[in-house]
Amino acid sequence: MATPGKVPGMRWVPGGDFLMGSEDFYPEEGPVHMASTGGFWMDEHPVTVARFRRFVEETGYVTVAERPLDPACFPGADPASLVPGSLVFHKTEGPVDLRDYRNWWRYAPGAAWHRPQGPGSRADGLDEHPVTHVAYEDALAYARWAGKDLPTEVEWEFAARGGLDGAVYPWGDQFAPEGRMMANTWQGEFPWQNLRTDGYEGTSPVGSFPANGYGLYDMVGNVWEWTADVFTDRHPTCCAPAARSQDGAVRRTIKGGSYLCAPNYCLRYRPAARQGQEPDSSTGHLGFRCVLRP
Numbered sequence: 001m002a003t004p005g006k007v008p009g010m011r012w013v014p015g016g017d018f019l020m021g022s023e024d025f026y027p028e029e030g031p032v033h034m035a036s037t038g039g040f041w042m043d044e045h046p047v048t049v050a051r052f053r054r055f056v057e058e059t060g061y062v063t064v065a066e067r068p069l070d071p072a073c074f075p076g077a078d079p080a081s082l083v084p085g086s087l088v089f090h091k092t093e094g095p096v097d098l099r100d101y102r103n104w105w106r107y108a109p110g111a112a113w114h115r116p117q118g119p120g121s122r123a124d125g126l127d128e129h130p131v132t133h134v135a136y137e138d139a140l141a142y143a144r145w146a147g148k149d150l151p152t153e154v155e156w157e158f159a160a161r162g163g164l165d166g167a168v169y170p171w172g173d174q175f176a177p178e179g180r181m182m183a184n185t186w187q188g189e190f191p192w193q194n195l196r197t198d199g200y201e202g203t204s205p206v207g208s209f210p211a212n213g214y215g216l217y218d219m220v221g222n223v224w225e226w227t228a229d230v231f232t233d234r235h236p237t238c239c240a241p242a243a244r245s246q247d248g249a250v251r252r253t254i255k256g257g258s259y260l261c262a263p264n265y266c267l268r269y270r271p272a273a274r275q276g277q278e279p280d281s282s283t284g285h286l287g288f289r290c291v292l293r294p
Helices: 049-059 136-145 155-161
Strands: 008-014 017-021 033-037 042-044 085-089 105-109 224-230 252-255 274-277
Touching: 008 155, 017 155, 042 155, 105 155, 105 224, 155 224, 155 252, 224 274
Parallel strands: none
Antiparallel strands: 008 042, 017 033, 085 105, 224 252, 252 274
């Protein structure tokens, strides 16, 4: 397919057939199978704080993290504790049980896209960082405002691979070729020792690391990204059920890993990596980008 005209802030992804998934890391990434997608445009980097602020200013949109909580959804909870907020990461003082995410994630009342660490914090100086603390509904609302859509998992993974079918990372099979850091991830022992070999403790400005073969930045690391697809425990087959959270809500697939992903806990800064996320939840390491289909 010939490359169509340019779309500002987006890159053309030609589409095609590719081997999707992996059998080498986590079970939910299999089975490896042939997938196909048509061509599309994709945002060259995750949606930034500045861009999301413009959306909010023009529409008056209120994110899920800023809305009052419905007591009916939390039977037995103290109404005084049901205040809007989001999950914020806190580095621990030493090694902890990695089976319990509560050791490093805390619900912070008042945390939102413009208060990423909770009350008293501000997103000033983060305009070119990926926006975070956005739930699935928030990402979809932004995409519709922009005249775009959220990518499917197939589109996202094809784009992330950058034309390197079967490679471990968007740039090849070596994590840091010739010692060069290629993405914003966690170096050291998560969640207490961050060596910051890549230069960052938290999110990094978009475009701080090399683009992949399609000219796309931050396809792995920095922040996880929402996709439009419902999550399944394995890649969908004719009989694969949708994965559900404990309260019965269907989860959505997120891709790409984040600045919190480390080899000792979450080696998911790879195109094939995938997780399920409750659509009404938001965190300090989850963002999104959009696509535009011809």
